[in-house]
Amino acid sequence: MSYTAPVKDMLFAIEHLAGIEQVAQLPGFEDAGLDTAAAVLEECARFNEGVVAPLNVPGDQNPSSWKDGVVTTTPGFKEAFAQFAEGGWQGLQHPQDFGGQGLPKTIGAACVEMLNSANLSFALCPLLTDGAIEALLTAGSEELKRTYLEKLISGQWTGTMNLTEPQAGSDLALVRTRADRQDDGTYKIFGTKIFITYGEHDMAENIVHLVLARVAGAPEGVKGISLFVVPKFLVNADGSLGARNDAHCVSIEHKLGIKASPTAVLQFGDHGGAVGWLVGEENRGLEYMFIMMNAARYAVGVQGIAVAERAYQHAVQYARERVQSRPVDGSIKASAAIIHHPDVRRMLMTMRSLTEGCRAMAAVAAAAYDASHHHADEQVRKDNATFYEFMVPLVKGFSTEMSLEVTSLGVQVHGGMGFIEETGAAQYYRDARILPIYEGTTAIQANDLVGRKTGRDGGATARAIAAQIEKTEGELHASGSEAARAMGERLAAARTAFVEVVDFVVSQMKADPNAVFAGSVPYLMLAGNLVAGWQMARALLVAEKLSATAQDAAFMQAKVATARFYAEHILVRAPALRDEIVHGGASTMQMALEAF
Amino acid sequence: MSYTAPVKDMLFAIEHLAGIEQVAQLPGFEDAGLDTAAAVLEECARFNEGVVAPLNVPGDQNPSSWKDGVVTTTPGFKEAFAQFAEGGWQGLQHPQDFGGQGLPKTIGAACVEMLNSANLSFALCPLLTDGAIEALLTAGSEELKRTYLEKLISGQWTGTMNLTEPQAGSDLALVRTRADRQDDGTYKIFGTKIFITYGEHDMAENIVHLVLARVAGAPEGVKGISLFVVPKFLVNADGSLGARNDAHCVSIEHKLGIKASPTAVLQFGDHGGAVGWLVGEENRGLEYMFIMMNAARYAVGVQGIAVAERAYQHAVQYARERVQSRPVDGSIKASAAIIHHPDVRRMLMTMRSLTEGCRAMAAVAAAAYDASHHHADEQVRKDNATFYEFMVPLVKGFSTEMSLEVTSLGVQVHGGMGFIEETGAAQYYRDARILPIYEGTTAIQANDLVGRKTGRDGGATARAIAAQIEKTEGELHASGSEAARAMGERLAAARTAFVEVVDFVVSQMKADPNAVFAGSVPYLMLAGNLVAGWQMARALLVAEKLSATAQDAAFMQAKVATARFYAEHILVRAPALRDEIVHGGASTMQMALEAF
Incomplete structure (x- = not known):
């Protein structure tokens, strides 16, 4: 299955949600406006679609092999990596002092997504190299930097x-x-x-x-x-x-x-x-390690989005081609492509809305990262750092957990063919399964969210985010459209549930740590669901406005429909998570150990 | 990983939920009381634990192979199948006239679960043979029966x-x-x-x-x-x-x-x-095919329960052995087995409660099947048939979908080791993925539930089940314990949500078929969740009573804890499904086909 980078959706998120023009006002990013983003993404799409994506299936069928201490990668990987290095892709977000291009994460993250959609296995090599670069930049001596950084950044x-x-x-x-x-x-x-x-x-x-x-x-x-x-x-x-x-x-x-x-x-x-x-x-190794780790955690979250996107594209193509049964509404009087069937649509829309929601969340987090490093004002840097730190476990934990759901649905859309390896849908299902595990399992992300990101400041950051979400609810209310109304209602219910959970976490952390940590992963899933939904709500508002005027009305209408689906099918899960967290702690720990 | 058949839990479901003593009052099943059930299950456990289960990993590593039209199965399979035939296991539920043992499904289903827990791949051969036997019994000529049945039933x-x-x-x-x-x-x-x-x-x-x-x-x-x-x-x-x-x-x-x-x-x-x-x-082939199919669908549901049980056992064993990090409550001042950590407990309890809930649902459905075929009173037969028919898509659809969740959690409990094939957790994750697809995808089950099982009788069967559930809520209320109260509250909320969905399905079926069928899988998931939860509620009531007097108080207490966990972590998902179904139909179908 070929891969087509979702450049349009990425640029929408970069422009309207992450606010690339504000990023371009940060010192050092003056040239990194929307035009640059578009040019880089187009070039990146060409490279990944043409060079890296075709190696995805061969990599699965003919994996890396080991003999006498030597590892031989899949034929074609070495040459593709040489092209990757040659194109300067390893250095995209790294300092120009060491040969990088110094682009903001807001742009870089989209490129990371493309590389991972094209080929999760291939993309891991640069992903880990990025971590090593970050660690050396932060804590390496001048000698270490001089010895290693240029060659790492060049991809040599x-x-x-x-x-x-x-x-x-x-x-x-x-x-x-x-x-x-x-x-x-x-x-x-x-x-x-x-x-x-x-x-x-x-x-x-x-x-x-x-x-x-x-x-x-x-x-x-x-x-x-x-x-x-x-x-x-x-x-x-x-x-x-x-x-x-x-x-x-x-x-x-x-x-x-x-x-x-x-x-x-x-x-x-x-x-x-x-x-x-x-x-x-x-x-001080752990401290430095967390620098590598934090970069890697965000990137693994993007891997979740990436594999979900690829699985979605694969499923859509199959659903358009596979003919089976008549539509239930009688609109076609013969067996039709399965994309006409409501349950297939439900699956595809679930895949699509989760993927777009997580992409939007990651883009907004990336912009905060850029501001946290480059903004002239210290307080603004600090605020953005706090927001970004809160986002890392959500981007990592929620996007990777959702990738399990999306890749599983991808198999399901294919029916029996999904279980046959040659179809390709199963590879995403298998590949994705590591994402909620490595660079810190979902439970580790959730512990981070509960402890360092929520408990430590008494829930202040979480409540500040909730207050921002409430503002978006106001805008939805003001818009008044049916879609905005539906979104506003679900967003408010999810946000309320989130705040109740934050109160629970903060108040019970010392009194009943078992109950709080028993709810940590559900809390992460609730928070990620909410924040991604919030970005879909912002997207809906933008798209409604632009659909009247834009050349690209069809794209904007699809965005509105996807956002509304997210509200009515994904955000609705939030209250159940609240119930599970707030009331379910005791029953999680109740059964005697010997009874397992 | 060795497998230990959960004989105690199976007998609990057979005795207290399915009511084996009533089954033993049916004509033809006079010898099939609790003692028989216990004896058969013990023998079946011995066989599957000792002979079939050890072939599970070899089957995965050295699969069946094809050469020149000939298929060679994994070494050991042929010999194990001979022992299976020799033991009379193929004929367990088939008529004595043709050499079977004529045992009720209430007992047979537990044996099917064991065989599938031991080895899903191996068990498929008898599963399909059962379907062929059913079809011939129902529609085959005397000559066909004479030619084939004995040899199929004997396993020859x-x-x-x-x-x-x-x-x-x-x-x-x-x-x-x-x-x-x-x-x-x-x-x-x-x-x-x-x-x-x-x-x-x-x-x-x-x-x-x-x-x-x-x-x-x-x-x-x-x-x-x-x-x-x-x-x-x-x-x-x-x-x-x-x-x-x-x-x-x-x-x-x-x-x-x-x-x-x-x-x-x-x-x-x-x-x-x-x-x-x-x-x-x-x-009339389709009609006969549905006879095979219905038997097979129930059995595939049991496969879901079976692989979930095996994944659970595997995960528990790892969680007891793997030492990592200190408990958050400070109860142990050193790194402890991960089963002490609340999130691992949450995962294990989710796996356990889903598995037990589905096992209980399947047992109750099996008893209805037995009554529908053997009861002396025609109306009772008919009522039981109606109930059983309603259960088939739930047993098939919900138990297999839950097996994806459980086997995925099984990988997650293992952390990085879960992704390494040698650990064995990944095999369940891969094996289970076919279950919601073959013998009718979850969507096909859901269409059946919506159309033939709900729409056709105007929701009468569904509402009758809801009324029975309401009675159980009354008993929970009367019990008054904290666990019963928690269960009663969640059961009532889920049952209310279910009834609202039934009303929606019945009223909108003609007016808005797209919306109804867009909600068909969520409806199935809601109904399955509810009915399994209802059985866990019944189990809770029994176990509370028996825990005061029984020799096996620890088992009964564990059952209460598991049931309560189910209420507070699984049943709570029901209202979100209602929202998705009742309000989400339009957004599922809204986006233009070209926009996918």
């Missing part, structure tokens, strides 16, 4: 994040990899890391591993973790490659999905110790 | 259902397979059938295909379809096998799941015509 080398160990997944306090200080200021690294995405491959000359480890004598738990750069090949002073480092891929995993992306077990130090360089200061 | 031969063709899936009006009448009373069959489960294999001497086809001159559409028996090997007068029939397996599918179950493309008549024998009368 790639990066990885080495967190997980067999006994330490969500719980990084259990990390055991050891770093021994050497006299020359370097460290020798010893340990085993698992689940290392693109931990070994043949697409780049060098791989720059960012590795969490403990220095001898460090405090126990997460406060004793440091971050190291451990390159696959040591780098000479002139930038050329030196000796092979003692970091070896001993196997790759046999996975449910994203099969083309090699998931490596890396062994550090089996032959005397891998040479590592400290990033920043000792014992 | 197996059966298949040949409905689907490339252009005819849900829409059987499009069937093109041709049957040419011969002078000797047989027919020559020509055509291609796809998605034929166990259409070819090496586990039995002969395969008895039941095939839908059109006789020359038959009316168009579904009224011109006839049903034929087309054996793989012709059967001599003495019952021995004769010539190979012209029905050949030209390929098997490469599927997302249930990989050990060969899904065949069968070519009939490429070498002169396959010999077929008419079942019943010409042009």
